[in-house]
Amino acid sequence: MPELPEVETTLRGVRPHLVGQVIREVVVRHKVLRWPVSADIHSLEGCKVEEGARRGKYLLFGTAAGTLLIHLGMSGALRVSDPDTPWRKHDHFALGLGSGKQLRFHDPRRFGAVLLVHGDPAAHPLLAELGPEPLGPDFTAAYLHARCAGRATAIKAVIMDSHVVTGVGNIYACEALFMAGIHPAMAAGKVSLKRLERLVEAIREVLAASIEMGGTTLRDFLRENGEPGYFKQTLRVYDREGEPCRVCGTAVRRLVQTGRSTFYCPACQKR
DNA sequence: AAAACTACCTGAGTGC
DNA sequence: TGCACTCAGGTAGTTT
Numbered sequence: 335m336p337e338l339p340e341v342e343t344t345l346r347g348v349r350p351h352l353v354g355q356v357i358r359e360v361v362v363r364h365k366v367l368r369w370p371v372s373a374d375i376h377s378l379e380g381c382k383v384e385e386g387a388r389r390g391k392y393l394l395f396g397t398a399a400g401t402l403l404i405h406l407g408m409s410g411a412l413r414v415s416d417p418d419t420p421w422r423k424h425d426h427f428a429l430g431l432g433s434g435k436q437l438r439f440h441d442p443r444r445f446g447a448v449l450l451v452h453g454d455p456a457a458h459p460l461l462a463e464l465g466p467e468p469l470g471p472d473f474t475a476a477y478l479h480a481r482c483a484g485r486a487t488a489i490k491a492v493i494m495d496s497h498v499v500t501g502v503g504n505i506y507a508c509e510a511l512f513m514a515g516i517h518p519a520m521a522a523g524k525v526s527l528k529r530l531e532r533l534v535e536a537i538r539e540v541l542a543a544s545i546e547m548g549g550t551t552l553r554d555f556l557r558e559n560g561e562p563g564y565f566k567q568t569l570r571v572y573d574r575e576g577e578p579c580r581v582c583g584t585a586v587r588r589l590v591q592t593g594r595s596t597f598y599c600p601a602c603q604k605r
Numbered sequence: 606a607a608a609a610c611t612a613c614c615t616g617a618g619t620g621c
Numbered sequence: 622t623g624c625a626c627t628c629a630g631g632t633a634g635t636t637t
Contacts, residue, residue: 336630368613368632391631408631409615424615443614445631460633487608496632503630552630553617592609595628 336406338468338501339544340555340563341391344412347558349386351414351435352395356382359430367426367441368407372450378402378429390464390500394455401455407445413438414558442554465499468537473499475531482522482530488591489525490518493537502537505550505572508597510536512571517605518596519589524605543568571597 336344357378362371381397388394393412395402404412415436427439427448439448451458465481466472481498482489492498494507502510511518513536516529525533544550549563552573556562570580575588579599589596 340630405631407614408629441614442616443629443631445613485607491608494631505630550630555630593611 336391336410336549336555337503337506338388338391338541339506339565340549341388341393341406341501342545343549343557343563344406345386345388345393348412348414348437351431351433351558352383352429352437353386354382356380356432357397357429358432359428361428361430361436362426363421363428364424364426364444367444368405368447369449371427371448375402375448375450378450389456389461390467390496391503392461400450400452403447403449403451403455403458403460404439405447405460407441407443407447409443409554410439410441410446411554411556412558413440413556413560463497465495465497468499468501468541473534473537475527475534478530478534479527482525485522487522488519489516489522489533490596491592492522493533499537501541504594504596505552505569506537506540506544508572509540509570512597512599512603513540515603517603518591518598520605571599573597 360376360378362375365371377399378397381399383395383397385396391405393404415438417436422440424442425438425440429437455461482492485492490507490511493502510533514529514533516525516533544565547563547565548557549555550565551562552566571586574586574597576585579586579602582601584599584601586597587600
């Protein structure tokens with residue numbers, strides 16, 4: 335499910351319900367997600383949520399007992415619920431809040447993570463090696479050019495590598511490459527600085543536009559209030575195999591790169 | 606060092 | 622209706 339826009343949408347949705355609230359209760363209904371839920375997670379009980387932030391696709395909620403780190407994986411979602419709402423299958427974790435509401439973590443595939451991190455979260459192994467934020471000032475064409483230099487790896491794989499730039503997943507990698515007119519299988523080291531400038535701009539533009547629309551609901555992503563995101567209708571190539579390119583009418587093609595589907599227009603995107 | 610592959614897990618959809 | 626199979630928004634870890 336979630337790439338950066340969906341995580342940001344989730345953050346904006348849950349933050350007003352969380353920040354300033356005391357955590358009355360921590361409910362662990364399934365102890366192991368991608369990793370075991372931190373054994374000391376109950377030490378959050380009685381703590382106030384002081385802040386809510388995002389780093390890449392990680393959500394960070396700061397408290398006196400440490401930082402609650404949540405990753406949504408492929409199928410995770412957070413939802414603010416009334417406590418008398420019946421638990422759904424795959425509701426694995428929840429916080430009972432002073433407001434009387436519950437924040438529930440739902441994740442059928444259990445690729446997500448719920449961890450309590452002590453000390454500076456930026457120093458945590460999961461966060462320390464992440465690349466710059468794509469919407470921040472450090473993600474520039476010069477930076478990307480340096481990271482691509484000499485690499486034979488496909489440009490698509492490079493922009494999906496969270497250690498190069500964080501938050502760009504399969505949907506937005508396909509979309510941004512289309513917008514920049516770059517063939518997804520092109521060797522990263524062969525893409526000119528000028529074209530990388532367009533790519534950086536395209537990544538920023540597509541992520542910002544999707545955030546504006548509440549993210550992309552492909553199958554099951556829902557916001558904290560149960561509403562879908564509306565960016566799917568704006569997708570240019572993703573999940574549109576065989577359909578006409580919105581620019582030139584050529585049929586959109588699908589290819590498989592490192593086990594993931596890539597969608598592209600063979601006429602608009604050149605090597 | 607970089608590139609390719611594996612693993613984790615459930616559910617939806619397809620074809621027989 | 623059921624079975625076997627493929628595919629799905631992520632990414633750490635292992636192997637080549």
